[in-house]
Amino acid sequence: MDVRTPTRLEVIPLTKHIGAEVRGVDLRDTLDAGTIRDIHRVWLDHLVLVFRGQRFSQEDLVRVTGYFGEIGPLSRPLKYFPKGYARLLPNIMLISNIRENGETIGALPDGEMHFHHDMIHAELPHKGTLLYAVEIPSYGGDTLFASGYAAYETLDPALRQRLEGRKALNHYNYGTTIRGDTKSAVEAFGEAVHPVFRTHDETGRKAIYVDRLMTMKIVDMAQEESDELLSAVFDHSERADFVYRHVWRVGDLLVWDNRCSAHARDDFPSDQRRLLWRTTVKGTVRPY
Numbered sequence: 697m698d699v700r701t702p703t704r705l706e707v708i709p710l711t712k713h714i715g716a717e718v719r720g721v722d723l724r725d726t727l728d729a730g731t732i733r734d735i736h737r738v739w740l741d742h743l744v745l746v747f748r749g750q751r752f753s754q755e756d757l758v759r760v761t762g763y764f765g766e767i768g769p770l771s772r773p774l775k776y777f778p779k780g781y782a783r784l785l786p787n788i789m790l791i792s793n794i795r796e797n798g799e800t801i802g803a804l805p806d807g808e809m810h811f812h813h814d815m816i817h818a819e820l821p822h823k824g825t826l827l828y829a830v831e832i833p834s835y836g837g838d839t840l841f842a843s844g845y846a847a848y849e850t851l852d853p854a855l856r857q858r859l860e861g862r863k864a865l866n867h868y869n870y871g872t873t874i875r876g877d878t879k880s881a882v883e884a885f886g887e888a889v890h891p892v893f894r895t896h897d898e899t900g901r902k903a904i905y906v907d908r909l910m911t912m913k914i915v916d917m918a919q920e921e922s923d924e925l926l927s928a929v930f931d932h933s934e935r936a937d938f939v940y941r942h943v944w945r946v947g948d949l950l951v952w953d954n955r956c957s958a959h960a961r962d963d964f965p966s967d968q969r970r971l972l973w974r975t976t977v978k979g980t981v982r983p984y
């Protein structure tokens with residue numbers, strides 16, 4: 697009989713508001729139900745989990761995604777993805793700037809990316825995202841994670857009052873990485889209206905749920921007023937003290953909660969290879 701000793705997780709918070717490194721677990725092992733529950737709890741508490749030194753196959757990534765919920769489908773039909781996808785298991789997205797015969801093999805290849813919540817442009821956004829580092833440039837390409845809870849709780853009360861109960865339109869053009877970028881937008885891909893402040897369905901806490909990349913406007917508000925309020929919210933949400941900056945190493949696995957955090961990417965040298973595998977966890981409730 698296979699009797700396993702429960703794994704003792706070591707949890708090291710990375711900033712005051714967001715991010716924790718989890719040690720003491722090799723995610724290639726099959727985890728017992730108690731350990732999976734513990735990891736889920738730590739995830740809800742810290743929003744972003746970092747597991748260093750993993751050595752994953754694609755199958756490992758798919759299995760570990762299942763610890764957090766049901767694996768999400770790709771965000772758009774396969775025909776919109778580069779040819780490199782033929783080498784991947786279903787539901788794995790390749791984030792890469794690598795080019796073969798002049799063509800990128802992965803999605804979102806180059807440069808900086810503004811703060812956003814993955815899939816906020818969908819009616820039922822995916823609740824979590826996993827990203828595993830296969831190849832990383834010598835510098836740059838850090839991912840920044842901002843706590844939507846911390847930003848909500850410290851938002852100027854007058855501003856919060858003007859936005860409480862409001863909804864916003866979120867829109868995404870496939871391939872765009874910064875607001876106002878039209879050259880890499882292939883076509884309008886999707887849009888959805890969600891609350892400006894979202895209540896997390898598991899923690900019950902409220903978080904800011906608008907972002908610089910994808911939120912277009914507050915519904916039923918003049919564009920000028922909407923722009924002014926959103927710009928104030930974005931500036932506040934991206935404050936350095938609400939942010940954990942992740943400097944990638946090969947073998948890092950990150951898991952983040954899209955219901956209460958936004959993330960962004962720094963620029964990196966275009967002549968160095970960067971390759972990550974990404975999966976998502978399906979949402980189970982519409983944002984409210």
Ligand SMILES: [Fe+2]
Pocket residue numbers: 812813814959
């Ligand atoms: Fe993202």
